Amino acid sequence: MLELRSRIEEVTTRILKLAAARVKLASELGRVKRELGLSVYDPRRELELAKAAVKVADEARVPREFALEVLAVLLSQGRRAQGFTLEEAESPFYSLVRQASTVNNAIRLDIGETCFTPPREALEAAVKSIERGEFRYTPAAGLPDVRARVAELLSERLGVDLKAENVALTPGAKMGVYASMAALAGLGSRVLVFKPSWPAFTEIAARLKAITIEVERRIEEDWSITEVPEADFTIVCSPDNPTGRALSRDELEHIAEKAEEHNAVLLSDETYGWLSFREHSSVLQAGCSKAVYVTSLSKAFGMTGFRAGVVVSSPSMVEKIAKVQSLAVTCVPPFIQRAAAAALETKADEQNKRKLRRLLEVAEAELASAPLRYYRPDGGLYLFPEVMVEEFTGTEFSRRLLHEGKVAVAPGSGFGAEYSRYLRITYSVGEETLKAGLAKLRDALDQYSWSRSNGKQASKVL
Incomplete structure (x- = not known):
């Protein structure tokens, strides 16, 4: 046993020395990039390294997740050595x-922000809830009867079959995205983002020390998604922020097929789905077993200050997402939950x-x-x-x-x-x-x- 411990210590020391050498090389690379006027952050190169890490993991017969976790730490330290951190950079x-x-x-x-005002029914529901004494903690995912009603309303609107256990109430879509990524992605996870995109997607991934895979879209191609590389967690937004491009049913099903092929989570931010000028296609209709639907009442219902959002997924994934939310914000206030359900009852x-x-x-x-x-x-x-x-x-x-x-x-x-x-x-x-x-x-x-x-x-x- 002592010999094994000694060998483990020796290997660990060698790994750390190699990591230190890598940091020095990264620092020198950063100097060269600055002299050439190049960006320190190079997502294409990081994607190449991720592919190489997966190949080495397969050859060495170690879990891919382990190789990607190690790479994520090395990439983070390499950026820091070049004077740049995704976590601290301001968009x-x-x-x-x-x-x-x-x-x-x-x-x-x-x-x-919008010029819309909240539905009268939502305001009245919030007031009545407070008057009934609903100002205490609730379960992290929300009040059971509110979850059940929201599930019914979304089922009607989206043409799917949802139950209360598929739904969690969140303080806005941003928390829904964050809690979903924190629960289902993490250190070394490959997070696929289609650019241009809402900056929060990549910034959350950076906070989690995930490896961001960026796929550039072009206006000449009507902002269509033509490439879906392998990832652990794929993010789409439809209609899209910032372009306004909505995914068709065929496009969404293609992305869902790729997610299934890669055993990836597919998160769809459909906050703007309520405000689609064409028939809206939802990830919940696309047949993806690891789908996460995120929406908000902020934009379409004029309720930005309420912080009212919804996450929909499988019961097991909702449970994990709610756990993260419980650690961060405990729950959405009960009167806000009531207001959200009341708003969804309207056609505002x-x-x-x-x-x-x-x-x-x-x-x-x-x-x-x-x-x-x-x-x-x-x-x-x-x-x-x-x-x-x-x-x-x-x-x-x-x-x-x-x-x-x-x-x-x-x-x-x-x-x-x-x-x-x-x-x-x-x-x-x-x-x-x-x-x-x-x-x-x-x-x-x-x-x-x-x-x-x-x-x-x-x-x-x-």
Whole structure:
């Protein structure tokens, strides 16, 4: 036994010395990248390393999960040695939002807020719940009768058969996504994200020290998903944030087939499904055994401040997700749960969808003469245009538009580094606010120009 322990210590020491050598190499690589003006973070290279790790694991007859966990730690330390950490890096999107909150009277076309008000039935349900004394803890997944009613309502709307044990109430969709990923993914898990995407997906994966696999989509292909590489946890969003692209039934079934083939969890964020201008296809209809459906009442029902969301999955997966939620936030307040169920009883989302379609028409009319191209949204709250101006940089333009014009739009690079020529524009605000903001945006784009004299920027946004 002593000999075995000695050999284990020797091997452990050798591993640590090799890891230290790798960190030094990563530090040198970071210096070279900075000199060349390259990004430290290289998801394509990390995907290649993940494939290599799986191959080595198979050859050495050790679990793939173990090899990927080791790789995840090495990648994290390698990024840190290069002066960059995914966990601490601030997305250009969140940076702009933070700046916009400090600008008085800014027109906010950067965040996913709406001009809708909550259904009267939801407000009344919350008040009555409080008056009945429902202000104590509930089970982590929610009140049993609320879960049962939400299951019934979603079954009717989506054409599926759900029971109470398939449902958990969450404080918004973001917590639903986080709790699902924390419960079902983790250190070394390969998380597949289709870019451009909501930045929270990759940031949560980074916090969990998962290995993010990014697949770039292109406007020339109508933002379609053409590649579904092997992963442990696949994330889709439909209609999509930021592009507004909705997945068809065939597309969703293809992705579900790949998830089944890879024994992967398939999480579908369908927060904007209520606001789809075409027939909505849900992951719950796609025949995936490890499907996780996430939605929220924030957008379609005008309830952003309520923090009311829903997760639907198999009973065993819901139990794991609820366990994570219990450790983080305990439960959704009971009166919020009652309000959520009451909102789902209404057709407020249909009324709000009609308003949203009108606002989209207003936005398109206001931007008709602007140098933009975009995919006309299938639903959701956003336009994601590419700016057809030479050497356009969305981050700089957004910053100057905010501080000089008091209009906030989100830079496209916040949704993927490849989309620096794009902007995300929220069109779900009041019509007059929308017209005023887009008029300033249009004028700024018309005046936007660059000069390379002396290598200095000489543009004027407004």
